[in-house]
Amino acid sequence: MSAPAYDVAVVGGSIAGSTAAILYARAGARVALIERHKSPEAYKVLCNHYIQPSAVPIMRELGIPPLIEQAGAPRxxxxxxxxxxxxxxxxxxxxxxxxxYGYNVRRETIDPIVRRIAMETEGVDTHLGTKVTGLVREGGRTVGVRVGKDGAEREIRARLVVGADGRNSSVAEFAELPTKSVPNxxxxxxxxxxxxxxxxxxxxxxxxxxxxxxxxxxxxxxxxxxxxxxxxxxxxxxxxxxxxxxxxxxxxxxxxxxxxxxxxxxxxxxxxYPLLDREPTAPGLALVGDAALCSDPIWGVGCGWAFQSASWLVAATSERLHLGPGEVDRGLAEYRRVRRARLRGQQFLIADYAGGRPxxxxxxxxxxxxxxxxxxxxxxxxxxxxxxxxxxxxxxxxxxxxxxxxxxxxxxxxxxxxxxxxxxxxxxxxxxxxxxxxxxxxxxxxxxxxxxxxxx
Ligand SMILES: Cc1cc2nc3c(=O)[nH]c(=O)nc-3n(C[C@H](O)[C@H](O)[C@H](O)COP(=O)(O)OP(=O)(O)OC[C@H]3O[C@@H](n4cnc5c(N)ncnc54)[C@H](O)[C@@H]3O)c2cc1C
CATH class of the missing domain: 3.30.9 (D-Amino Acid Oxidase; Chain A, domain 2)
Structure with missing residues (x-):
């Protein structure tokens, strides 16, 4: 069987997806970054963009703070x-x-910056204006995505598919990953x-x-x-x-x-805006950012956790991509453990408070x-x-x-x-x-x- 065209196919070129693409490519992977918006300047409108201090170490690793500070973002x-x-x-x-400290920075400022860093990273092929319309699966494993652009459909195959496609994740839906919803x-x-x-x-x-x-x-x-x-x-x-x-x-x-x-x-x-918590992995597939966990906006955690969850995924899997599907899945299990250990307790309190109780x-x-x-x-x-x-x-x-x-x-x-x-x-x-x-x-x-x- 011929090798897939890419090591990783990342669906969604916003905060979580661009972060994953940059870090995978820096670790030597060939990455397809697939974003449905045509313009590299696209940004998420519905977001209050208070970015938590916990995300700043990874933002520094990506080279973001000097660029957003230059653009006027206050701490x-x-x-x-x-x-x-x-x-x-x-x-x-x-x-x-x-x-x-963290940052207050509008998405119209930060989204194009993070995406541009991803697009300029060696090893990342960016597919703008390209929508993921399905998964390619073989033997119960995800081995790629189907994409549509300008009315034409094709497959992009990869050793790992990453769903960074936000709250209404199509990747999660195509993979039929269980979702827990908590009323807000x-x-x-x-x-x-x-x-x-x-x-x-x-x-x-x-x-x-x-x-x-x-x-x-x-x-x-x-x-x-x-x-x-x-x-x-x-x-x-x-x-x-x-x-x-x-x-x-x-x-x-x-x-x-x-x-x-x-x-x-x-x-x-x-x-x-119910809170959504999804099973974050399946064979050959992982979710990051809002696709995996969409929390209550009042706590301003979503962007920070998008940066962080992408970095946890890359840390757990990047060195296993060429070691066969079994090793990739062991990396995914490690990502699942780290994510759970870091977020489960906080999300529990957030979900409990979302009921509106005193x-x-x-x-x-x-x-x-x-x-x-x-x-x-x-x-x-x-x-x-x-x-x-x-x-x-x-x-x-x-x-x-x-x-x-x-x-x-x-x-x-x-x-x-x-x-x-x-x-x-x-x-x-x-x-x-x-x-x-x-x-x-x-x-x-x-x-x-x-x-x-x-x-x-
Ligand atoms: C009212 C409100 C206020 C908020 N305030 C804050 C705040 O103050 N601080 C904070 O940290 N968070 C806040 N959030 C949450 C924050 O907006 C999200 O957590 C964050 O955007 C998650 O980033 P992401 O990269 O995971 O997903 P997104 O930013 O949603 O990006 C998903 C990307 O995937 C692309 N995509 C989707 N489907 C496809 C497809 N089929 N094919 C190809 N591409 C696709 C989209 O075009 C998009 O670029 C707020 C949210 C709301 C609703």
């Missing part, structure tokens, strides 16, 4: 999380390690603003609760402002999208001041302590940056410290924690508010959409 630090106990503003310990009881809308709309223009904000919101300064001098309400808000949004979006954001404690800027995009979003007692303990204790705030930041698993996040010593912090706080009479320095709520002179609101004030002076009854 994701400082961050400020509003909780009903006050603001969490993680800062490095004095003389300690800097906190990890929130929906989300976002828009871009130009101007001084945030209390502090360099801070990435999250308003945390059963109803959520976030605001991220991004490239192009723009700020992406998103809301993620529970589905009970849907009728208001359906009746008057702009009105409901503006009203929701205007109720946030020390939230964005939309009147201080100009909206320069439509308000876009999605009203139903925080559970452990989460309340941790978030309240993070408002009051810089060490717990740093720990929370590292977890939220996706650098640690759930076991480390909720280790007994961490919970014990959080409990002690909150107990001391109660013994002191439960006074609101003092705002850090100027606080993320510290407003520019002349704007609406000039001090950080303690949570009790926040509830009385500006009714927050962040509902629930989390007391700690």
């Amino acid at each position: 994701t630090l400082p961050v400020a999380w509003w909780t009903r106990w006050g603001w969490i503003e993680p800062e490095p310990a004095s003389g300690g390690e800097p906190l990890p 009881n929130r929906f989300s809308y976002f828009a871009y603003y130009r101007g001084d709309v945030l209390p502090k223009s360099d801070v990435s904000y999250i308003w945390f609760g059963p109803d959520m919101a976030y605001a991220n300064p991004t490239d192009g001098g723009l700020t992406a402002i998103a809301c993620a309400p529970g589905k009970h808000h849907l009728p208001e949004f359906r009746a008057d999208l702009e009105g409901a979006y503006t009203k929701y954001l205007s109720r946030l404690p020390n939230g964005p001041d939309l009147s201080a800027g100009e909206r320069v995009s439509k308000i876009i979003g999605t009203t139903d 925080m559970n007692p452990i989460e309340r303990q941790m978030f309240a302590a993070a408002v009051r204790d810089p060490q717990t705030a740093r720990h929370l930041h590292r977890y939220a940056s996706r650098f640690m698993g759930v076991r480390e996040f909720l280790a007994p010593r961490v919970l014990a410290r959080a409990g002690l912090v909150n107990l001391r706080h109660r013994l002191r009479g439960g006074a609101p924690s003092p705002p850090a320095a100027a606080g993320p709520g510290g407003r520019r002179p002349g704007s609406r508010s000039s001090s950080t609101l303690p949570p009790s004030d926040a509830r009385t002076t500006r009714r927050s959409p962040v509902a629930g009854s989390d007391q700690q």
